[in-house]
Amino acid sequence: MDTKKLVVGYGVSEPGRRELQDSGAAIREYRSRHGYTQSQLGDAVGLGKAQISRIEGRDNLTVGTVSRLLGAMGAKAYIQIEEPKEDIDAFVTEAVEVIAAFAGIHNLTLNRAYSYLETFGGLAFLREFFAIEQSYTLDETVEHLSLICRQKGGAL
Numbered sequence: 001m002d003t004k005k006l007v008v009g010y011g012v013s014e015p016g017r018r019e020l021q022d023s024g025a026a027i028r029e030y031r032s033r034h035g036y037t038q039s040q041l042g043d044a045v046g047l048g049k050a051q052i053s054r055i056e057g058r059d060n061l062t063v064g065t066v067s068r069l070l071g072a073m074g075a076k077a078y079i080q081i082e083e084p085k086e087d088i089d090a091f092v093t094e095a096v097e098v099i100a101a102f103a104g105i106h107n108l109t110l111n112r113a114y115s116y117l118e119t120f121g122g123l124a125f126l127r128e129f130f131a132i133e134q135s136y137t138l139d140e141t142v143e144h145l146s147l148i149c150r151q152k153g154g155a156l
Helices: 023-033 038-045 047-055 061-070 086-107 110-118 122-128 138-151
Strands: 011-012 017-021 058-064
Touching: 011 023, 017 138, 023 058, 023 061, 038 047, 038 058, 047 110, 086 110, 086 122, 086 138, 110 138, 122 138
Parallel strands: none
Antiparallel strands: 011 017, 017 058
């Protein structure tokens, strides 16, 4: 399944109201990229073309509105919470530990483990989901990397 990221920020404009920043423009970009007109999207969600135009012109839409509009175009909305970028030293320390564990489990040298993970997307996955993977055990993270690499053609 081909997935594309539709990246928007998250903020709170008033107590109790959660909004996705820059979401109107993101909806417009997604709609255009997938060949939907404002009229088609409006028909799918029971709104007029003018209302869709106003929605796309807004900076902040609620999570429910974004989900409803994307759903009408056959897409799913996911919320990914990202921690602030970690210090590079923390990432390197963790990555070395993970590579060493991966090497041990798969009977590889550190250099071969690094090369394999780099070739088959394991390190890219670890970089992208570093904050999330820290919540797993070392063995679970190694298993995640093994799965990612297998999905991308690795054969260990």
